[in-house]
Structures are given as C-alpha cells and as structure tokens.
Amino acid sequence: MLINKHILVGVCGSIAAYKSALLVRLLVKAGADVRVIMTPDAAAFITPLTLSTLSKHPVLTNLVKNNEGEWNNHVDLGLWADALVIAPATANTLGKFANGICDNLLTAVYLSARCQVYIAPAMDLDMLAHSSTKQNIQKLISFGNTIIEPGFGELASGLVGEGRLAEPEEIVSFLADKMAQSADLMGKRVLITAGPTYEAIDPVRFIGNHSSGKMGFALAAAAAKRGASVVLVAGPTSLVPSHPNIHLIPVVSAEEMFTACVGEYGNCDLAIMSAAVADYTPEHVAASKIKKQEDTFTISLTKTKDILKELGSRKKAGQVLIGFALETDNELTNAQKKLVGKNADLIVLNSLKDTGAGFGTDTNKVSLLSANGDIQHLELMAKNMVANHILTAAVKLL
Numbered sequence: 001m002l003i004n005k006h007i008l009v010g011v012c013g014s015i016a017a018y019k020s021a022l023l024v025r026l027l028v029k030a031g032a033d034v035r036v037i038m039t040p041d042a043a044a045f046i047t048p049l050t051l052s053t054l055s056k057h058p059v060l061t062n063l064v065k066n067n068e069g070e071w072n073n074h075v076d077l078g079l080w081a082d083a084l085v086i087a088p089a090t091a092n093t094l095g096k097f098a099n100g101i102c103d104n105l106l107t108a109v110y111l112s113a114r115c116q117v118y119i120a121p122a123m124d125l126d127m128l129a130h131s132s133t134k135q136n137i138q139k140l141i142s143f144g145n146t147i148i149e150p151g152f153g154e155l156a157s158g159l160v161g162e163g164r165l166a167e168p169e170e171i172v173s174f175l176a177d178k179m180a181q182s183a184d185l186m187g188k189r190v191l192i193t194a195g196p197t198y199e200a201i202d203p204v205r206f207i208g209n210h211s212s213g214k215m216g217f218a219l220a221a222a223a224a225k226r227g228a229s230v231v232l233v234a235g236p237t238s239l240v241p242s243h244p245n246i247h248l249i250p251v252v253s254a255e256e257m258f259t260a261c262v263g264e265y266g267n268c269d270l271a272i273m274s275a276a277v278a279d280y281t282p283e284h285v286a287a288s289k290i291k292k293q294e295d296t297f298t299i300s301l302t303k304t305k306d307i308l309k310e311l312g313s314r315k316k317a318g319q320v321l322i323g324f325a326l327e328t329d330n331e332l333t334n335a336q337k338k339l340v341g342k343n344a345d346l347i348v349l350n351s352l353k354d355t356g357a358g359f360g361t362d363t364n365k366v367s368l369l370s371a372n373g374d375i376q377h378l379e380l381m382a383k384n385m386v387a388n389h390i391l392t393a394a395v396k397l398l
C-alpha cells in the first residue's frame, strides 16, 4: 500500500532521531518515495548524510538553500506529499505545530501540507504528561492530525514510562493501514450535498440558515482523497473545493439542489446528504423589492421537495444513501424515524446541544445510526476526521 506513495518524513532533535534511519529504510523498502526534512537541532542526533543515503534524496533543513540564492519550496513539498510523518516529534515542534509557529522548513511545510499528517511524539514521560503537551496534542488532533501514540519503556533519561517513540515497524504498518484506507473509494462516484439553501422572498431577500457547508466540504475532500470521483452540490458558501476530483455544482435554492441531485444520483454509488435544506419556501417570489407598509407582514410558505426521501425512493441495489439529522430534542428517536422514513442506510445524528458540534465550527460530535440497528457514538473531533468515520462506515455498506 506504500508503493509509489510520496512520504515526507520530518525528523526533530530528539535522542530517538536515530530510529528515523530505520523508519526511512523501511518506507523505501515498502516502495515509497521518501524525502526527509530535519529541524536544525535534529542534525545533532543523526547526520543528514545517513538519511539522504537511505532516502536516496538530499535531506532538507533550511528554508533557504546555502549560498545558492534559492529556497526550498515548502508549498511544493506540502503538495507533493501523500503523507507527512513527523518521527520523532519533540515537545518543541508539537508546540509550534499547535500554535501556528513557523520558524523552520519543517514547520513551514506542516502549515502548507494538504495531506494527512502523522505525528509520532517522543519525549521524557514528565514532558509528555505536562498539561501544555497534552493540550497541544489535543489541539493537533482537533486540527485533523493523527497521533501515533508513544510507547512505554526505558527512556533516555533513565526513567521508565510513556514517551518512547513508536517502533519504526509499527509506524510503517500504521501508515500502510491508513494508506489502504486512502484508496477504498477508488472508482466510486459519490454525490454529496453541502451548505444551506436560500429561498428567495424578493430580489433582495431570502430565507436561509446558519449552515457553513464545512461538513459537506470535509466529506467531499475526504472522499476524493480516498479515490472517489465526487459531485458536490453546494448551496451558497464561501468554501472552495480542495481536490481536483471534486466537481462542484453550485446551487441556491432547495428546488435547484433537488434537480441537481436527482440528475446525478443514477450514476452514483454513494450519496451523502449533509446540506441543511430549507423545509419551506415562499409560495410566491415578489418580482420587485417588497416595500415596507403594514406593521405586520406574513409570508405564505410551501413545503420544499425532500431530496433525501426522493433519492431513497429511487435507490437501486448496490447504492448506499446517507442522510444527516440535526436534532435538538428526542435525538435518537427522531433520527431513527428519518432513517426509516427516508429509506437511508445510515443517518448521521448531529445534536445542537453538544458544544463544538453543529454550524460553523471546525469540529463535530455525531452518532452514526445504521439501518441494521447499530449505533456508533463518536467523540468530538475535527470535521475531516468525522468525514473519514462516515466514509469508513459507508465503505462497509457498499
């Protein structure tokens, strides 16, 4: 699963840096194309020559190439990589990543990278247990990074405890598993809805909602990274798709979203309806701006078409349909009703009562309800990680 994968290995100044030599060797042996970036301190623990020989490429350390009047392009490196693996990651670099500090090539590449980032910490047990380190790790997880947990054992300080860098073999097999996952939607066509809909009242006013589209865009990006060809039908949002395999169909109203989805659904293997579609739309749209007259004003509304329900009624064998349920009360019962009533295979239940979940946030806390009765309650996590959990559940159903 690592054959021809572009793996960037970041090495920090830790006694465990010696293990990065074996890590690079194992990655190259597994068929990966490996480039190494060292922090300036790392060279005190392992020589760049060792890592350049093993990776078969020059090791990069500085933003500016010595005496050459040229820079090491961190943006290109960040785009080149299929995975960025920091092993060992010191408390210092964890702190920089967690706080957006960019003072060397590795921190610049981290900020520019669009790929999944895997962080394997290595430090003394008390440093790892310190509240600041714990907070930084939590922050990095909330940004969507993956932590490769340190192991328990004898540390460089002579103390025994948690903080040992995961063994290179473990890191490689962890990456291979993740990369296997990264191709599990290859050849699949996925339809995703995202964002709000705007229902026009007159040429300058509309009925809308607070949906930012972040969950749907995260799903589209995750599905594309896992190999899918994605059709993203999105209501008004400022977000832009981040992957070339995402075809965006911008729409405004529920009716436009309905037409686009019905048109695309027949060719799709998987559909995920994450948009916050208006349930009602003005019966009549005024041709010109409505002028202020009476003290009260009533707009007559009519029901929109339920896109998820319509797709549920058209679902063919082999197609998987996933809906969302945004609830404030009787969450599970209401979500179950939507699962059955709309003929979905899975409902992603979002409770607005949970802090960090719902509109506009970068995190979400959801439960996955399957048609076979299984319920999976997920912790609060970054929306791109929620997206991957949903896709993993979808792959099992496909």
Ligand code: CTP
Pocket (backbone or CB within 6 Å): 193, 254, 273, 274, 275, 276, 277, 278, 279, 304, 305, 306, 307, 308, 309, 322, 323, 324, 325, 326, 327, 338
């Ligand atoms: N949905 C849809 N078309 C609509 C309304 C909702 O496709 N006209 C989809 C949403 O994208 C979501 C699911 O149906 O996947 C549930 O949406 P939600 O707003 O939670 O529920 P509703 O069906 O609208 O019911 P209610 O507002 O009464 O909870």
